[in-house]
Amino acid sequence: MSRYFAQVEYKGTNYKGFQKQKNSKQTIQQKIEFALSKVANEKISVVCAGRTDAGVHATNQIVHFDSKSKREKKSWISGTNRYLPNDISLINIGKTSDDFHARFDAKKRTYIYIIKNSEIPLGIEFDNFLWIRSRLNEKQMNKAAKKLLGEQDFSSFRASGCQSKSVIRRIYKANVTRKGNYLIFEVTANAFLLNMIRIIVGTLIKVGKNEITPEDFEDIIKKRDRKLAGRTIEAKGLYFVGPEYNNLDYKVNKVFVNELD
Structure with a gap:
């Protein structure tokens, strides 16, 4: 199991904010987790640096997640973006320390x-x-x-x-x-x-x-x-x-x- 950080940009207009919600699939978190899970071939959960509200945009949102999957950086980025909508983009990804926390750090x-x-x-x-x-x-x-x-x-x-x-x-x-x-x-x-x-x-x-x-x-x-x-x-x-x-x-x-x- 490795911990990764990912750098994401998005236009928040069409979303109900970053944080996942029970009654909506229109959140940034849901879209990112879905795309990463497809690439990793396992369920991925992400934690973000700042939970932006509905309509708020981001140029450098940082998330972290854990995965057993081994992928090259290029494969993570191109594969994830394939499953993301056009107004969300993963622009960077990399391994980090096991205790890194996108929010609390x-x-x-x-x-x-x-x-x-x-x-x-x-x-x-x-x-x-x-x-x-x-x-x-x-x-x-x-x-x-x-x-x-x-x-x-x-x-x-x-x-x-x-x-x-x-x-x-x-x-x-x-x-x-x-x-x-x-x-x-x-x-x-x-x-x-x-x-x-x-x-x-x-x-x-x-x-x-x-x-x-x-x-x-x-x-x-x-x-x-x-x-x-x-x-x-x-x-x-x-x-x-x-x-x-x-x-x-x-x-x-x-x-x-x-x-x-």
């Missing part, structure tokens, strides 16, 4: 949220980004984002259905930048609460529209009251860029942000 996780800020509505990009017509002030948004840094109580950005025992999270990086008509919010933390990023973005948009100030944003964090924060924004602009490990060396698939203008 992840020290940091990075997400980006992309907004298309233009007078022209989305067409072909509809499922990829959030469209906001009115001009957003990215400098003020970035100033507000810096208030997120450090270890804090993020109750104000926690969905009511969140089952996490702790609301304390440490954010290492939080930036809002503009590339032409696109605004990119990038955030790195040790972990996130349910819908945390989408609520943060909904609140940052209020800053960008000059409805609240960066100081108001900081006050919302300190008051720990979900009712004071902005709405939970749509999932379609959210991308899981990937985890960071001390015990796994993998090449990060470069997100397509560099191609935006």
Whole structure:
């Protein structure tokens, strides 16, 4: 029996999230396990680094699984992709230590949220980004984002259905930048609460529209009251860029942000 890690990218639009569900086959996990099981010729179960919600995309989801089967790397990748739908792709795979854990060994996780800020509505990009017509002030948004840094109580950005025992999270990086008509919010933390990023973005948009100030944003964090924060924004602009490990060396698939203008 060997333990493997696999690197997967997917478009989350047509799925009910990563985690397998009893009443649905439309999850990322179900599709990956089905494809790997076909190649391995045995039942495969995977554990992921971050359980993305319905509609959320990923460029570097990491999973681990155990298998008795012996396959060359090329055979694992080509065989698995043969059984995966077109919006899910296995891009890398390899053996790892028997005690490696995709979720618990992840020290940091990075997400980006992309907004298309233009007078022209989305067409072909509809499922990829959030469209906001009115001009957003990215400098003020970035100033507000810096208030997120450090270890804090993020109750104000926690969905009511969140089952996490702790609301304390440490954010290492939080930036809002503009590339032409696109605004990119990038955030790195040790972990996130349910819908945390989408609520943060909904609140940052209020800053960008000059409805609240960066100081108001900081006050919302300190008051720990979900009712004071902005709405939970749509999932379609959210991308899981990937985890960071001390015990796994993998090449990060470069997100397509560099191609935006």
